[in-house]
Amino acid sequence: MDYDTVRETDPAVADALSGEVERQQETLAMIASENHVSEAVMEAQGSALTNKYAEGYPDQRYYAGCEYADEVEELAIERAKELYGAEHVNVQPHSGSSANIAVYVAALEPGDSILSLDLTHGGHLSHGHHANFVGEHFDVTHYEVDPETGYIDYAALRETAEEIEPDMIVSGYSAYPREVEWERIQAAAEAADAYHLADIAHITGLVAAGEHPSPVGIADFVTGSTHKTIRAGRGGIIMCGEEFASAVDKAIIPGTQGGPLMHNVAGKAVGFKEALQPExxxxxxxxxxxxxxxxxxxxxxxxxxxxxxxxxxxxxxxxxxxxxxxxxxxxxxxxxxxxxxxxxxxxxxxxxxxxxxxxxxxxxxxxxxxxxxxxxxxxxxxxxxxxxxxxxxxxxxxxxxxxxxxxxxxxxxxx
CATH class of the missing domain: 3.90.1150.10 (Aspartate Aminotransferase, domain 1)
Incomplete structure (x- = not known):
């Protein structure tokens, strides 16, 4: 990775890129949300698809010349369906947070109520922190882990849900080290007549490999990042049943995004294929x-x-x-x-x-x-x-x- 072509045009950026490779080679990366993708994934993300606008979806684009973009996106979708057993998959979100916002747009109205884990207890900004878009546009209440055990207090979660009757319960976390009991959260959501969004951003790879129980088929919506434990192209993903497919797709385009980052979708497709291998x-x-x-x-x-x-x-x-x-x-x-x-x-x-x-x-x-x-x-x-x-x-x-x-x-x- 010498970046010779970049160096001819922009030595300063080439130096920074080379420095980053060296930094990664010479440090132990232990940030839980980081990983090292394969050279194949990086090559796909640096491909000519970065030049292509592909607003819309395969066979339903706003622009011509999308035949190869369609092929790549369809591969990413089919591989994700195989990995997770999902009925419907959208691979266009730019990040896990973008995926979450799209689900809120698809299922909620501004001012609706969300019940999610407190940030200091292992939640995420996009689950409704007051400084985030979500906290500013929705009425957010937080549940917590049990202070004695550090585990999610599922009984207290359900009690709160029945009391405040949220429109959506969010599960899945950024700093929670234990398995999540999706069925118990789904039961709380059903008792409160609420949607259930399971955010598996951190554990996408563990779920794909069966090392963590899957919320797919349990929660109404499942979102995630595609570059953490799954080691695919950087971005996000949304999975849901067919009854929500149209609303989710519309929430991405035209709802919250324009043209998808097709080079990243290519990286997702390659990473998903790698994740389907026994290794x-x-x-x-x-x-x-x-x-x-x-x-x-x-x-x-x-x-x-x-x-x-x-x-x-x-x-x-x-x-x-x-x-x-x-x-x-x-x-x-x-x-x-x-x-x-x-x-x-x-x-x-x-x-x-x-x-x-x-x-x-x-x-x-x-x-x-x-x-x-x-x-x-x-x-x-x-x-x-x-x-x-x-x-x-x-x-x-x-x-x-x-x-x-x-x-x-x-x-x-x-x-």
Missing amino acids: FDSYAAQVVSNAEALAERFREHGYELVSGGTDTHLVLIDLRESHPDTSGGDAEEALAAANIVLNANTVPGETRTPFDPSGIRVGTPALTTRGFEEAEMREVADLIHRVVDNVDEEDVVYEVGERVAELCEQFPLYE
Whole structure:
């Protein structure tokens, strides 16, 4: 990846692109929402389809010359249907958040009510935070996890739903490390005569591989990102039954988007084909095993884990008990200096600011893509512990960085 053609035209951008490749090669990417796609996916995303306007849908475009765009989009749709068993799939959303907004547009009216998980308890901005478009245009109430267990309090969720009678309940989360019981949330939605939107942005790959139960066929709408655990082209996806198909498609175009990013749709198609291979199931299983190994090692080091562990691809660590004087931001900064890249994160019962919260979120998808297994993950947990225990000790951070460099060389990326 030398970007010679870009360099001839724009050396500054070429330098930045080369620098980003080098950064990824030389760091341990542990942000739970990040992954490393294949070179085939990147090639598709950099294809000539970036030149093509294809507003509308296959065989129903506003412009001529869409025969190959149609072919690519149809491939992405059919492969997604095979992966998830969905009746209807829309692959045009630019992101998971765009997919969520389209569902709200399809099913709700401005001012309607939404019940979703609080952001500090593991929810997402697009589920109705007050600073987001959704929070500004809908009446949002939040449910929470149980403060003692860290698990979703399904009984309290249903009680709240029956009390406020929301128009939609949102499930699926950005920082919740446990399996989601979709049927219980669906039962709460039915009791309140509400729609149910399941956002599987983080776990699209785990659901596709059967490592996490699927909400498809249970929830009215299922949305997700296509570039996290699924490792396909960057963007979003919407899945639903045929009764909602027309409303969803209209909510995307003309409702909330114009021309789709067809080069990204091509990346989705390629990534979905990769996810249909047996090797992907092994990958997804390893993602979960690696997260479990991380969690076990962190517990051995005395860390408090939200919910006590993980069933998924991420571990959420609450630093308040083990390191009361160290914020998530302190840990993130020191770890970044050692080339371990993760993010500070709010935790249930957060007592610090969301801009410098009390926890850190640690994910395994990208390292699993590089070939890390349980033994390496335990060592990575040891390295993280050394840094968090010594955030102000530059020599410790340097020593950890040296070991990170060795691991990156041992497990190369994009050879």
